[in-house]
Amino acid sequence: MNIHIIGGGNLGVAIALGFAHFTKGNQITVTRRNVASIKHLEAKGIIVSYDNTLNIQQADLILLTIKPYQMDAVLNEILPYISNKMIASAVSGVSMETLEQKTNAAHSIVRIMPNIAAQFAESATCISFSEKNKVAGEKVVELFNHLGTAIVIEEKLMDAATVLGACGTAYALRYIRAAMQAGIEIGFDAPTALAIASQTVKGAAKMALDEKVHPEQLIDRVTTPQGCTIVGLNEMEHQGFSSALIRGIKTSLQKIKE
Template sequence: MSKKIAIIGGGNLGSAIAEGLINSGFTKPENIVITKRNIVTLQPLEEKGVMVTNDNKKAVEFADYVILAVKPFQIKEILEYLKPSLDPKKHVLVSVITGIWVKDIKEILGEEFTLFRAMPNTAIAIQQSITCICKHNANEEQIKFVGDLFNQLGKTVFIEEKLMDAATVLGACGTAYAMRYIRANIQGGIEIGFDAATASLIAAQTVKGAAELLLTKHTHPEQEIDKVTTPKGCTIAGLNEMEHQGFSSSLIKGVVTSYKKIVTDM
């Protein structure tokens, strides 16, 4: 029998997970229930056959796997409310919530539950996320199910929990960093002659192609750069100017600042 999935918190991420699981054929819509307080925004999923409700208890009672996708400050109250309905022999919990640790969930629910933490990014909406996952108390079947689930939504990597904050920065914040890089290229592209739409297409597809080169050939970025940089050419001139202006250094500092923010705030 197919495993039932409850998504508690049908916002950006929760809805994108439901959408991706249906589009990929991982499970049928009737095996998914998704919740939020104001369910009007979930109508498109309801029309596809997903069960939609504002009753978290009802959702949990239906499910085997419970994906927690609310904001960090909401989870404590929700788990305390759901505790009587959660059974460690039936339910596997999967939290995508930033900065909520296995020990935080265990403090509320006790020691016995199988828990996963997963850190996707917003490209999950088009099944192109990288999702970093860590496991706690999980058996092979549960690990396979959760790995398969997120593999439908992009790529996955299993990591130790101590790296989850770093995964949040590199994987989830990383989408925003990449967007800024692309935006800056668009601004430069317009200054050298392109209209905004054409500059956007060229900049985005160039970044996509560069990423695909690394993912398919498993080369180091510097090997690919060597192929572009003609001696005395324009690429190396531009790259060196970017470095003189602190390009790599500013990115590294930004990554470390995001990391420090998570570690000190949460």
């Protein structure tokens, strides 16, 4: 496919690198006004430009990874050059209905919410599309399944998906950082503590994804009567571990809806 990504920030670059590395035969174009900051992508065979319309007429899929306030300016720039395109929007807070109105219902609109782990084919990408755009939606799902998992959700949950799947990357990394710091305190050097904490999280996630059971069932396999795991878990709960995480996620969602 010819994939045209408008918005060469962290997310757009991560998606471009994921497609370049984990899928074959795609022509990928990434645009950003400050094109110098994404010049390194050229070494991966990715075309970069400050011009949002470069190669856009040949694009099979246009990905919007821009800020909400940039939407109108970008659409005004590109719409005269395109017709009957698949447009996948990762723009927070902009509904499919709004995007269809802004594009005069002349294109197939899909909403997506990947995360920056797309670069390593480990994104949890949430995707929404209407019945009339089902063909385009299924193509986008197939494409993003190469970059991790692609989960179809109702559009009303897209803001929640942004928090759980995209912001969630930062939350998981904050746990790893804390575990690393604790590892240093109990005797490991920083690189070793980071390696252990990171691999442990990766292993736990792999278990949850493969076995598809409630996390408590997996936790039970690690805890033993009067063991060190259960006392550690109980102390974390006494200190508000789960409630703090839940409150953080809900606070992030409130911010999106403001």
